[in-house]
Amino acid sequence: MFAQDYRVEHIGVEKGLSQGSPYHMLKDSRGFMWFGTQDGLNRYDGHSFRVYKPDPNNPYTLHGVNIAGIVEDRRGNIWLGTEEGLNCYERSTEHFTLIVDKKHAGIKKRTAPFYADQDELWYIREGEGMLAYHFKTKTHRVIAPEVFITQDFDYIDWTTRTPAGDVWMVGDKGVVRYNIKEKKYHYYFSQSPKNELGTPLNIICLYVDAKNTVWLGSLNGVIRIDNTYTTFQFFDNSAEGQPIGAVYSIAEGINQKLWIGTQRNGFWILNPAKLTLQPLSLPLVTPRKLDNYEITRIYVDNRGIVWANVDPDGLLKVIPNASVLRKITDSPDSPDERRLDNFSVRCFAQSPDGNVWVGTEGSLNVYQPKNRTIIKRYLTKAAMPTIPSLNFIKSLLRDSHNRMWLGTYGGIMYFDPKVEKFTLFQFDKNPSRNNYTRNITELSDSLFLLGTPQGPWIFNVQKATFSRPPMLKNRNVFSVFQSKDSTIWVSSYFDGLYGYRYRNNQWKQVYYGMKYFNINVIREDTIRRKLWVGTEKGLLELNP
Known part of the structure; x- marks a missing residue:
């Protein structure tokens, strides 16, 4: 269809993906896409996959299979969490190392890294809190003891550190903002007695944009919290009155519009400037219609290409503003x-x-x-x-x-x-x-x-x-x-x-x-x- 603005490709296990639920994604500095699934780590070069899984006969392979969090450090090494702990993939040797805190040696706990700077890697770990690993001293320090990480097999981590100096996390109810400088927790839509905004809600995902506006995915739509964290706004229907339903993922495209992934209601686009919400029609390339999927993760790379998990059938690659001439000839x-x-x-x-x-x-x-x-x-x-x-x-x-x-x-x-x-x-x-x-x-x-x-x-x-x-x-x-x-x-x-x-x-x-x-x-x-x-x-x- 000529009016179509998107080129869409389905990438599933038949093309080499190790498993159909890639909940964590990253594009690295070399141009590779990394996908963390429930059955191993996948590196994609645009044509084929290289899959990393544990091998009991090789100590330099991946430790654990259920990936939670993928981060690249300044040296180009890839850090990821699994049910066994924190893994580091050293690019120069292609070896995986399980990074163990000596105080907890031999204890396997779910870990999810979410941020790295020149000196440290930040991660959350079940039962221990929010921690930082120092690259040079190889030591761990506790940043905050209270975090929200579960043992659920389908756990998806949305923890985000912002330039404003906050770490946002999805809680059991609502969301939590941890201010790094003040070392203080702030609660929103939470059951905590310290809740500062809204009534308790089940929040599924979050995204913080460049203006420090916070966007939350709930069971009944999108919530916008302004950058003063004092007011909020609900988006639950299109202009025509079509309900969006449960929102499972949010990511920002290169045109500053938000891509919204839903539970069995396809993709939606939210325009932050106009504050409008509309469903998005895409060509059918997946085994089932998009309203049969839970779109549990959306990732937009530096070229504006949208990668989405159409759970449990793998990935959907969406190229906005794709070549018009190709569409003409097709x-x-x-x-x-x-x-x-x-x-x-x-x-x-x-x-x-x-x-x-x-x-x-x-x-x-x-x-x-x-x-x-x-x-x-x-x-x-x-x-x-x-x-x-x-x-x-x-x-x-x-x-x-x-x-x-x-x-x-x-x-x-x-x-x-x-x-x-x-x-x-x-x-x-x-x-x-x-x-x-x-x-x-x-x-x-x-x-x-x-x-x-x-x-x-x-x-x-x-x-x-x-x-x-x-x-x-x-x-x-x-x-x-x-x-x-x-x-x-x-x-x-x-x-x-x-x-x-x-x-x-x-x-x-x-x-x-x-x-x-x-x-x-x-x-x-x-x-x-x-x-x-x-x-x-x-x-x-x-x-x-």
Whole structure:
């Protein structure tokens, strides 16, 4: 469905997940997703899983199987809790170590880590309270004796430390805020005689946003506690009066809207700015409809991808604002204005009016993001049946004068927006050879460098003439690019990467490397001053 804004994928045990209830999730600094289930720890690289479980014959394996809490420290090590205690996965050795307090050696108790800084790891432990483990001294200290952790097999920990200096926990009834500086407990919706707000309620989950507003999931909807902790507001229905029911998980998306997971009522979106609550419709990819699941955990990673536990059938991966073009091509029944006529997309460029030009192997499509439609098509087979090479588009360039240029199998083309016509320029007049223009980069306001199978060519825009630069003649050039420092980068077929400086009509080679690589694309990270180089062996970062 074209109006759909989400790409959805179901990931279950059939794809390698060790068990269908991943209650704890983390994306680490290396880009791996970690999932803690009731039957082991899972590391996911986007394609396959690596599962970690105990092995009685190997002391360096995981201790315990029911994961509660996953945290990464500043050194990249992964800390997790199980029914046996606190585990540390040391990334450099790939060994697990059970971290034992000497005072309680040999005693197995459920443990859940929730925070790490440069010096300490904070965790809660059944019967002992909230503790901190010091990395250097390898000692444990009690921060607060009263915590709320159960022996339930389905235990899900929501303990959160905030930048404001509080630790929030879900209690037997209500929630508890522990102020670290004051060493004082504050109770909300609790049965405690010290309760400060609301009547006793069963709270299932909590989330504290960047404004220190607290969002609670209850059996009958979402509760918002303001950042002064003195007032609250209930959200239990949509604008149309549809009840949300029991709320099992809350997480914030990259657009600051809250994702809400429910008990057998699917996903909902809460807009904190407008204070509105609406159900979310997603494509059916799970074994059962979403209103058959308890969505017990939602995690949003740094790219905005939403990972949710659809208990007991594993994971749902939701990509908001997914590629529109993929959605267009996925639906052959879509109307023409929402469909590419050729799915081999070779290049993109944004025109001055904000539209996106899409070059394919059969036409040029002008896509309007606002209305999500193809508003123009050029160089189609119907329009150019006798010159098919001109509608095989390999590159697009919007130059410094906002003019649009195309590199095609038949040469370089200029588009005149006033009359909507193309002008063709060819560097080789020999009819036995083509004018395949693979890449275009702008050297100055009047000179372009072209990458072709016959080597690089210079195109003088003002004079409409071509000339050969004094290098790489007849080499099959795959990519040309000019970085911010004016270095001109050229790659040829399995012949490495060349760097040149062009000044006063003189070329000077300043770099050569990556021999035996086939380099297809070169782009620059202008902030870090690195080059990204796409090759047949993968993506490389180059510090020239």
